[in-house]
Amino acid sequence: DGTSFTVATATAGSLLMVALGLPLFMFVARQTPALVIEKALDPDVHRVLYLGVYGPLLAALLSLLFGVPLAHLLAKGFSGQPLVESLVDLPLVVPHSVAGIIILFGFGKGGAFPQFSVLGTMVGLVLAMAFVSAPYAVNASREAFEAIDDRLEYASRIHGANNWETFRRVTGPLAVRGMITGGVLAWARAVSEFGAVAVVAYSVEFFYPFAGGTVTAQHAPVFVYNTYLQGGLEESGAVAFLLLAVSAVIFLLVR
């Protein structure tokens, strides 16, 4: 009867919740506060966290800049659309380490633009991040555009506004939440990326304003992995905890 259905679905759902929630709970519960504080005060960790937020931000902004116009085109429809859609979605299913290798083939030595180097540079880092996160910016913006009733744009056009004005006054404002969501999703995806970055830019030099000059650091997930390999679970856990806190803030922005 009705109750058994609810009990059955709730049980199955709860098991998944445990599988997802329990490790997170254990992870937080098993932290050593002293170690977390030590890591939180470590200038190396500061640099890593700065790069782990700043690099992804650049990638997300780039994704939005070029992704929003593409999303608008996709929402309106054009010939050859399925091919473009496939290309946009492909990074979602490319294995992360393969994505890094693809970028090295495309933009690395012997690639399309020999004049700039991507291996182990900030350019490579942002490029790797943009490659994996652009689909999120495009798809979220596209959904926002598609959710707008065509007739609102018709109403704008017939009452005198051209394409630009219609975008500025109607389509843009109505889709802005979706664009922001897309940007934040792209940001979060870039923050979490490990494989492509590990291949393309294991560690990079970048301008660090708090030091007033260039420093070398690794992208945060790479640093966590590195710490795990060199320092073990305990130590990497403390760094991971700090990174997770940063991710959680971005996550709250998404919701």
Add this chain to the structure above:
Amino acid sequence: DGTSFTVATATAGSLLMVALGLPLFMFVARQTPALVIEKALDPDVHRVLYLGVYGPLLAALLSLLFGVPLAHLLAKGFSGQPLVESLVDLPLVVPHSVAGIIILFGFGKGGAFPQFSVLGTMVGLVLAMAFVSAPYAVNASREAFEAIDDRLEYASRIHGANNWETFRRVTGPLAVRGMITGGVLAWARAVSEFGAVAVVAYSVEFFYPFAGGTVTAQHAPVFVYNTYLQGGLEESGAVAFLLLAVSAVIFLLVR
């Protein structure tokens, strides 16, 4: 005017297409056929590809098994829903290497279930994959459930079908495409996962039917990374090419 708007959006969109498409094209164009064939005939690579498809499949099926009931609950709404939603979406923004560390904290030594070991085991591999891919199964199924007009379920109930029958005859059949999409997305996500797997189960022992016994191999993206570190770009590119072909097949299933 109207034309300038289309030109501007098409230009921006094309640039993004180049950024995503060009490296892929270069990657394919720059392969050495002989090396690809050599790798394609390598029994080690076979094992890796087998594991790289089979492990994710287990993770995707697990995600669906527990994710579909949860998706149904989320589509209907319940109290405490926002908390559960957060927990479901969290793995999407957790950095991949951090996800691995979280799983070690939760289910590894000193974790919740000391009786089973996850570090470097098949159980750990599937668990790591399920952790990062379950949100896809849940969210796609949930969207499918939410797209069904409530009144179809009302119509089923009022004309005599209880909750179970309504699910079996109306809700399930109407949402089945969404569930399949969710399963394939989860599968693709698990195939592409690198960070969590690299931390939890860098290489695992598993039953390999073609050898009739257990063998040891790495998850495909880990193997690509390993090859890159040890054999360089050229050799890892050939392996990556094979893995990309597998991903492309899954990708075509998604669309």
Add this chain to the structure above:
Amino acid sequence: MTRLTADIRSTFTADGAEPFTVDAALEVESNETCVVLGPSGSGKTLLLETIAGFHEHTGVVTANGTDITGQPPEERGFGFVFQDYALFPHMTVRENVEYGTRYRESSRDAAELLAELGVAHLSERNPPTLSGGEKQRVALARALAIRPSVMLLDEPLAALDVPTQQALRDDLVDVLADVTAVYVTHNRTTARAVADRIVVMQDGRVVQRGTPEDVFERPASPMVARFTGANVIDLSAAPSLRRILDDDIGSQARSDGSGRGPVDRDSGTDAADHVAIRPEAITLNDADGDLSATVERVVREDATSRVTLAFDDVTVEAFATSPPVVGTEVALSFPRDRLHPC
């Protein structure tokens, strides 16, 4: 042969909207059709869905005196026809009609029902390929197939075009003749065509209940009057009508000593400063007219013309088979027995 009563109180909270409370009661005798009439947003659909068991609520629903409040929808034995049809898109028409029959001891044959409703030729088609009128006939057949003890209908005609509405309405009148039914609509013509009794809802509450005659001739409030198509005249803006009515009262008081005219303006409420009269009750160009009015507008309807007339500071509508010319003056008569305070 089921007598249905419902006395329901429930608050609904849709995402991002103000909570909406439905607090309404109705009683439907065996084989009667009770029409719930009201504007959109009055809660009539929520009331109907609550009777069907789709929503939690406080209060009591009974069928033949048995309390069925706690029963899930599938145990109530009701049929439901939805405004947007709600046909199962993945089943054929026949499978849709037969959907509920396996759960009932007694059911009707799908082919026979489809034939009766004139859609037998559609039985192997899929719902998305049907026209609106065809879909609604199939939905009606699906509900009838389970031999429902009560039929619940939620604006079944609202999504159809006018000729289809009229044809289906005729069939509905036949179908509803021998089953207990609750019929939700905002269309007064439909209400009058199918109703044995009418419940008028506004803002989640019942504002009037009675026979069609009661509700159409004696609306309880200006809102009911407006919704049933009656004129509402504010007597303070229509001194010439007020004078006539006062004279009547005076003369009647003198003649029968009751002191009460047919327009009960002494009922003690301010509302009695308004009178309602149906447009078809007002006669034009009567030799013995009560007052003179200007023709403001004439709109041709099927059998007649709807004429808007102005006098003092009010306008009223009336019907005329031979419509007067806009701008001219005509004499109006207000039959005293059809003027009602509201």
Add this chain to the structure above:
Amino acid sequence: MTRLTADIRSTFTADGAEPFTVDAALEVESNETCVVLGPSGSGKTLLLETIAGFHEHTGVVTANGTDITGQPPEERGFGFVFQDYALFPHMTVRENVEYGTRYRESSRDAAELLAELGVAHLSERNPPTLSGGEKQRVALARALAIRPSVMLLDEPLAALDVPTQQALRDDLVDVLADVTAVYVTHNRTTARAVADRIVVMQDGRVVQRGTPEDVFERPASPMVARFTGANVIDLSAAPSLRRILDDDIGSQARSDGSGRGPVDRDSGTDAADHVAIRPEAITLNDADGDLSATVERVVREDATSRVTLAFDDVTVEAFATSPPVVGTEVALSFPRDRLHPC
């Protein structure tokens, strides 16, 4: 003061649906209102949107003789009122109404327009908080604010409840009096209220065009008859009516030698086996009735009752102010000048 013509051919392909071709022409004289009448799916909305410039098409659209086919919508100077209002949800009512004014040299004051339409008090509200009738008044004001040369209206009343429809229809009649307009609807009463001329569409094509009188009294096909609410009688199923008409033709042939009765059954098409007559043209209980029919059904409408009558193998509808009793026999008269072959 704009004369509009459109002669359009365009094929539309929606996702997963059959391609649909609209191939239709219409001409609207200055300040006239042309109603496009047709069932849902007849392509009337697509025709209207194509005239507005929203869709690519072949053919020609002209305004005052100027070919505007290649102009984007924003250069046409038209106003458009949508069925579902299409108000900008992120702007206030006033901002909505003023939306297009910055692009026009001459425009109307928003406050004044809102006051004229009776919604001045809403000017700082946001559209999602308005009722349907209020939204449509705002949408009307937005279109009027740009002093459109042509008003295009897509079923502006369809989403509203009946009393709101009637009130807004009256305002629309006033507004459309002095502007060229194309008005799309499936409602024959609305069509008759606002139309100077009517174009009837079916399956993407024009099946009849003419004055309301033409279309309502002389429908070109059974479909048009049905859609305008006229009776269509298949003479082969109604031998008693055929006999009477044949007698008429005989006697007329004898008396005036023309050999043609008023019912032009010799026009050489099979369609002439059907005749159309409006229900309001048929009189009941005429002393001198043409034939006798059984009363099958009586439905009360506002001013009158709609009576369904059966004779031979056909049924017809007629109106009666004092409705007969169901099951009784009544005499029917068919005025010869209102019977038309179709």
